[in-house]
Amino acid sequence: MKKTIYGVAGVAILVFAGFLVYRAMQSGLTYFILPNEYAKQQDRYEGRRIQLGGIVEAGSVKFDEETLLLNFNITDTFQTYPVSHTGAPPDLFKDNTGVVIEGKFDGNVFVSNSVKVKHSEEYKPPAEGEAVNLEELKETLY
Amino acid sequence: MTLSLGQLGQASIFMALALSLYAIVAGVLGAVRRDARLQTSARFTAIAVFLATTTAIAVLEVALLLDDFSLKYVAETSSLGAPTWVKVVTLWASLNGSILLWTWLLSGYTAVLALSAPNNVMRPWALVVMQCVQLFFIGTLATIANPFTVLSNPPLDGPGPNALLQNHWMMAVHPLLMYLGFVGLTVPFAFAMAALITRRPGTEWMTQTRTWTMTGWGFLTAAIIAGGWWSYEVLGWGGYWAWDPVENVSFLPWLTATAFIHGVQVQERRRMLKSWNVMLIVLTFALTILGTFLIRSGVLSSVHAFGAGPTGIVFLGFFIIVVLVSFGLLAWRWDQVRDQAELDDLVSREGSFLVGNILFLAMTFAVLLGTVFPLIVEAFTNDKVTVGSPFFNQVSLPIWILIFILMGIGPLLPWRKAETQTLTKNLLWMAGGAFVFAVLSFIFGMRKIYPLITVAVVGWNLVSLGLLIAGAVIPRAKITRKSIASVFKQYAFENKRRFGSMVVHFGVIVIALGIMASSAYRVDRQINIPYGKSAEFQGYTLKAIDKFTDPPMEELAAAQQTGRAINRISVGAIIELWQGDKLVKVKRPRLNRFAGQQMTVSTPAVLYLPFYDIYLNIVGEVTPETTSVTIRAVQSPLVTWIWVGAAVIIVGTAYALSPNGRRVRESKETRVGA
Numbered sequence: 001m002k003k004t005i006y007g008v009a010g011v012a013i014l015v016f017a018g019f020l021v022y023r024a025m026q027s028g029l030t031y032f033i034l035p036n037e038y039a040k041q042q043d044r045y046e047g048r049r050i051q052l053g054g055i056v057e058a059g060s061v062k063f064d065e066e067t068l069l070l071n072f073n074i075t076d077t078f079q080t081y082p083v084s085h086t087g088a089p090p091d092l093f094k095d096n097t098g099v100v101i102e103g104k105f106d107g108n109v110f111v112s113n114s115v116k117v118k119h120s121e122e123y124k125p126p127a128e129g130e131a132v133n134l135e136e137l138k139e140t141l142y
Numbered sequence: 143m144t145l146s147l148g149q150l151g152q153a154s155i156f157m158a159l160a161l162s163l164y165a166i167v168a169g170v171l172g173a174v175r176r177d178a179r180l181q182t183s184a185r186f187t188a189i190a191v192f193l194a195t196t197t198a199i200a201v202l203e204v205a206l207l208l209d210d211f212s213l214k215y216v217a218e219t220s221s222l223g224a225p226t227w228v229k230v231v232t233l234w235a236s237l238n239g240s241i242l243l244w245t246w247l248l249s250g251y252t253a254v255l256a257l258s259a260p261n262n263v264m265r266p267w268a269l270v271v272m273q274c275v276q277l278f279f280i281g282t283l284a285t286i287a288n289p290f291t292v293l294s295n296p297p298l299d300g301p302g303p304n305a306l307l308q309n310h311w312m313m314a315v316h317p318l319l320m321y322l323g324f325v326g327l328t329v330p331f332a333f334a335m336a337a338l339i340t341r342r343p344g345t346e347w348m349t350q351t352r353t354w355t356m357t358g359w360g361f362l363t364a365a366i367i368a369g370g371w372w373s374y375e376v377l378g379w380g381g382y383w384a385w386d387p388v389e390n391v392s393f394l395p396w397l398t399a400t401a402f403i404h405g406v407q408v409q410e411r412r413r414m415l416k417s418w419n420v421m422l423i424v425l426t427f428a429l430t431i432l433g434t435f436l437i438r439s440g441v442l443s444s445v446h447a448f449g450a451g452p453t454g455i456v457f458l459g460f461f462i463i464v465v466l467v468s469f470g471l472l473a474w475r476w477d478q479v480r481d482q483a484e485l486d487d488l489v490s491r492e493g494s495f496l497v498g499n500i501l502f503l504a505m506t507f508a509v510l511l512g513t514v515f516p517l518i519v520e521a522f523t524n525d526k527v528t529v530g531s532p533f534f535n536q537v538s539l540p541i542w543i544l545i546f547i548l549m550g551i552g553p554l555l556p557w558r559k560a561e562t563q564t565l566t567k568n569l570l571w572m573a574g575g576a577f578v579f580a581v582l583s584f585i586f587g588m589r590k591i592y593p594l595i596t597v598a599v600v601g602w603n604l605v606s607l608g609l610l611i612a613g614a615v616i617p618r619a620k621i622t623r624k625s626i627a628s629v630f631k632q633y634a635f636e637n638k639r640r641f642g643s644m645v646v647h648f649g650v651i652v653i654a655l656g657i658m659a660s661s662a663y664r665v666d667r668q669i670n671i672p673y674g675k676s677a678e679f680q681g682y683t684l685k686a687i688d689k690f691t692d693p694p695m696e697e698l699a700a701a702q703q704t705g706r707a708i709n710r711i712s713v714g715a716i717i718e719l720w721q722g723d724k725l726v727k728v729k730r731p732r733l734n735r736f737a738g739q740q741m742t743v744s745t746p747a748v749l750y751l752p753f754y755d756i757y758l759n760i761v762g763e764v765t766p767e768t769t770s771v772t773i774r775a776v777q778s779p780l781v782t783w784i785w786v787g788a789a790v791i792i793v794g795t796a797y798a799l800s801p802n803g804r805r806v807r808e809s810k811e812t813r814v815g816a
Contacts, residue, residue, distance in 0.1 A: 020537060021511070023536060023537055024515050027536065028512065029527045031527050032443075032528060065762070065772065068670060068772065088668060091741065138526065142443045
């Protein structure tokens with residue numbers, strides 16, 4: 001009797017764990033990528049909710065206070081995409097800052113509903129003309 | 143020879159290290175040989191360790207208050223211009239100081255334990271375990287997390303603590319509460335290990351540590367809620383919980399600790415679930431260590447970015463040791479720990495606790511999996527992912543509902559086996575309460591499914607509490623012919639543990655309602671209001687009057703002329719909240735910049751009302767050129783009930799721990815005599 005209970009319990013636990021993993025994969029996971037990765041694998045990420053990390057392209061920021069529409073370009077120096085966001089830019093948002101935005105691609109434009117400025121101690125924006133190490137960039141923005 | 147603060151601090155850490163080592167050796171030898179002198183020596187050494195760590199912490203505080211920038215910790219974390227209270231809390235604003243705080247509290251608890259624990263075979267071993275944990279922490283402080291490193295070229299000033307930490311007084315409270323919780327729960331863990339070592343895995347170790355366990359649990363509960371409130375008042379998004387790794391990591395040990403404090407009751411009454419209880423307290427302690435590894439090592443992405451360093455990984459090493467040793471001990475003593483009595487019936491008090499344990503563990507597993515999933519994915523596929531709130535909410539809400547339903551039935555079930563007639567009657571009453579609450583809410587416009595279920599379960603639980611109290615009070619009133627009120631008072635006075643637990647469960651219900659309403663019925667909008675104009679929000683007219691600075695412009699100009707440094711400069715907007723033609727409140731949300739830092743931190747303005755909060759946060763800029771202000775306005779219904787519910791839980795816990803009224807002891811004596 002006891003063995004049966006433990007057996008059933010064990011199976012139930014495994015089923016539950018499997019269910020959790022399934023749920024996590026389905027709805028919970030949000031991939032974090034750089035613009036060039038999106039360019040290389042568009043079909044994988046198209047229409048899906050993702051986190052895009054990159055740098056705010058200098059001179060591209062436009063914020064309309066009446067409509068609360070924020071437009072700017074996000075880049076990793078290999079690929080650049082325009083971003084559209086409803087809401088005021090967060091603190092410290094300016095040219096050449098590292099940002100992580102969350103949302104979906106709508107055609108070629110990234111529609112974001114969350115813009116976060118990355119201000120960890122490790123992040124340093126690349127100097128003029130310096131080649132960007134994509135791995136490092138991704139690491140510091142994550 | 144003058145002794146610098148840095149050297150004094152280093153010396154006290156090494157002193158503590160040496161003393162700890164001695165305490166372990168003396169403690170083990172004293173326990174094995176049953177040598178009272180060695181045991182006493184070990185006990186007094188615990189006090190000496192506490193004195194050493196107190197010296198260390200005092201040195202660091204003095205260094206902070208005296209602006210001694212020759213200490214690397216002070217140079218990197220403090221600043222000349224910071225207010226005194228900020229300098230005091232800078233002690234734990236950065237990792238090394240934070241570890242020192244944890245260590246100090248741990249040594250304090252160990253010293254108290256050495257002085258107050260009853261003299262039995264477990265005491266020396268429990269102290270040895272505490273000292274081993276201390277050895278880990280002090281060892282970390284002596285090597286990689288040294289707060290007393292000296293700089294040969296001290297700077298003239300420092301950057302000050304992170305702006306988010308200077309911005310709110312909660313910084314002085316939340317970390318302390320959290321560590322008091324963690325350290326408090328280390329004591330039952332130490333006694334569980336001692337019980338296994340001395341082959342006494344019975345009830346002794348739990349009853350002895352009951353006060354420690356409940357107090358630790360109480361502090362941990364308070365710490366988590368305080369963290370949520372701090373988030374709410376500081377982070378600017380009007381929310382209090384985001385299932386962020388840092389939050390999850392404090393929540394996990396709370397879940398297993400809650401299961402543990404309930405499992406304890408089964409062991410006390412029926413001598414069952416012994417192995418469960420040992421595993422739960424081991425898990426609780428292990429999770430606090432694992433959690434520290436996860437959030438201090440930089441392996442997980444978090445908004446609370448604590449910053450990565452080498453210290454994180456040693457916690458992983460310690461975690462592995464703890465798990466191996468504890469489960470090893472458990473396996474070694476399995477024969478003694480294994481239950482002798484079998485569960486008579488699942489539909490019984492002990493059955494409900496068992497089901498409850500399973501539910502809490504399921505939730506722990508789910509949250510843990512969600513938190514470490516990004517690590518697993520990255521290890522296998524090199525993809526970086528985050529697991530967001532939807533996963534945690536979808537998985538935990540159903541489990542919570544089940545736990546709440548259980549919270550209603552459990553206390554009403556008798557031990558061993560429930561009698562069908564009474565059970566059915568109680569269930570019908572409770573189902574009736576659930577139905578009435580759900581229907582009333584539906585009539586008043588509630589349509590979302592989870593809120594309706596929550597409200598139904600609240601009704602279920604309120605009726606359950608009513609039945610519990612009625613069942614205790616009415617028969618007594620009939621027999622003694624006293625008034626219901628006086629019988630109720632007497633009952634509450636004489637049964638503090640039981641009544642206290644009812645109060646705690648009531649607090650949980652209040653929190654459940656608060657979370658339900660503030661999640662499901664929250665209104666969140668960004669509004670741009672030109673100064674001099676107004677905008678409508680949820681029945682309020684928000685009038686943007688003007689900008690302001692703090693300190694005022696004249697003082698800023700004067701300071702600029704004289705070159706005086708100001709630690710915090712704030713700019714903000716004066717917003718009036720009107721309802722119709724009545725001015726309800728004037729609010730001043732602001733943006734703060736701290737000297738020496740780039741980051742601007744906002745201070746939202748919150749209008750606290752019993753049934754909802756109006757939360758205003760400035761997004762966008764406030765500069766001499768701006769002519770309007772962009773506000774994020776959030777209305778959160780019943781969010782205050784979360785903080786109030788937490789207070790109820792704390793009061794209930796304290797009440798449950800206080801000694802019972804005299805009458806119980808008197809009547810017990812009479813019964814024994816007769």
